[in-house]
Amino acid sequence: MVEELDEGKLEHLLEHWIEHSESHSKSFNDWISKLEAAGFKEVADHIRTAATKMDECTGYLKQAKDVVRK
Numbered sequence: 001m002v003e004e005l006d007e008g009k010l011e012h013l014l015e016h017w018i019e020h021s022e023s024h025s026k027s028f029n030d031w032i033s034k035l036e037a038a039g040f041k042e043v044a045d046h047i048r049t050a051a052t053k054m055d056e057c058t059g060y061l062k063q064a065k066d067v068v069r070k
Helices: 005-038 043-067
Strands: none
Touching: 005 043
16 A cells, blocks of 8 residues: 655655754764774765765755745
8 A cells, every 4th residue: 555645744754864864964074083083084085975975965855845845
């Protein structure tokens, strides 16, 4: 059975995804300095890129949420 999807449910789901991806980005950024301090600069660089991409993803989710609100 397919769950009925309405604007309210979709907005709630998007908000959840936005919060989730913002949380991941914060965690990634928190770890960057720790990794650099431990000598894992190249790893930190990749994590920094992942955080940037996560922020980009969050932006797309916010745009999707804005479309639902129209």
